[in-house]
Amino acid sequence: MTVDLRAVWAPLLASAALASILGTVLGVPATWLMLWAGLLLLLLALVARWSPVRPGAVAGGLGVVAVSVWPVPLVWETGSWLEISGVAGFWAVPALGAALAGGYLRRQASRMEQAVRDARRDQQLELARDLHDFVAHDVSAIVVQAQAARFVAEQDPGQAVRALERIETAGLSALASMDRTVHALQEAGGGPTAPVPGLAQLPDLVDRFEGGALESDPVAVGELSREVDTTAYRVAVEALTNVRRHAPGAAVVRVAVRRAGAGTELSVTNSAAPRGGGGLLARRRRGGTGLAGLRARVEAAGGTLRAGAVEDGGWRVCAVFPAEENALR
Incomplete structure (x- = not known):
């Protein structure tokens, strides 16, 4: 059976303080009372650090009184009230200094615990964004390809087979994203880490997207820091996912990475969706983190985000990031 010392210090201090006050009244030798006062100072610090507030306050008050009055008998007969x-x-x-020292340690521990809670909450939000950015993209691809396979299965079985192959690829990609999330959880527990995808994986991402076309400048990509590179990839994933959700059937989706002044620009532009398009995915789509969350992520990396309609009725998402020498570290 274990004893919680946090519940012991306050009663122990209260008992020791009452014993000291009683010894002072009964005339215990001053040497013993002074040694007892040293013990009370230690208990005061421990109570201020560990005990619950209400019993700690009562015991602390008794402790301060006991330490204050033990020398009073030494000057009681010869001294004035001012001297006493x-x-x-x-x-x-x-006595008050010991209590303040314990209270300071208590406050520091409380701040550390709050910092740990904040860090855990931030990590949970980061994992949620990872699931939204990566898994939602692959799942939406599975839904779109399943729709396509259903419509072409009777007329062109070969196209259905290719759609099933793309479903398999998207499913494997979703599993890889889940593995990255699990690795992130393991990292929080001290386990091995997994690399986070960046623009190096952008060609594979666009190849898996129906109607996708990529234009990438290697020099512009190389100027991005690791943090910005990862953020740019997330922007591409989210933008392509939104194309599937809100403009299914768009004939052309262009992804471009190019120099833009002193930085690098990533843009995702889709043509207008056909009338009546959408099917099951459009009917069942639900709102995700949206442009507000995407803009917050880009701005956290030191970049800017713009999104809006284009002349042909399509949509364009454009993020501009600083070059490495200006990027946030």
């Missing part, structure tokens, strides 16, 4: 008050006040200072 001065002696008691002088010994109250170390």
Whole structure:
């Protein structure tokens, strides 16, 4: 059976303080009372650090009184009230100092615990964004390809087979994204880490997207820091996912990475969706983090995000990131 010391310190201090006050009244030798006062100072610090507030406050008050009054009998007969008050006040200072020291340690521990809670909450939000950015993209691809396979199965079985192959690829990609999330959880527990995808995986991402076309400048990609590179890839994933959700059937989707002044620009532009398009995915889509969350992610990496309609009725998402020498670290 284990004993919770946090519940023991306050009763122990209260008992020791009452014993000290009783010894002072009964005339216990001053040497013993002074040694007892040293013990009370230690208990005061421990109570201020560990005990619950209400019992700690009561025990702490008794402790301060006990430390303050033990030398009073030494000046009681010869001293004035002013001298008696001065002696008691002088010994109250170390008692209050011990309590303040314990309270300071308590406050620091509380701040550390709050920082840990904040870090865990931030990590949970990051994992949620990972699932939204990567898994939702692959799942939407599975739904679109399943729709296509259903419509072409009777007329062109070969196209259905290719759609099933793309479904398999998207499913494997979704599993890989889930593995990255699990690795992130393991990292939080001290386990091995997994690399986060960046623009190096952008060609594979666009190849899996029906109607996707990629234009990438290697020099512009190389100027991005690792953090910005990862953020740019997430922007591409989210933009392509939104094309599937809101413009299914768009004939052309262009992804471009190019120089833009002193930085690098990533843009995803889709043509207008055909009338009546959408099918099952459009009917069942639900809102995700949206442009607000995407813009917050880009701005956190030091970039800017714009999104809006284009002349042909399509949509364009454009993020501009700083070059490595100006990027956030």
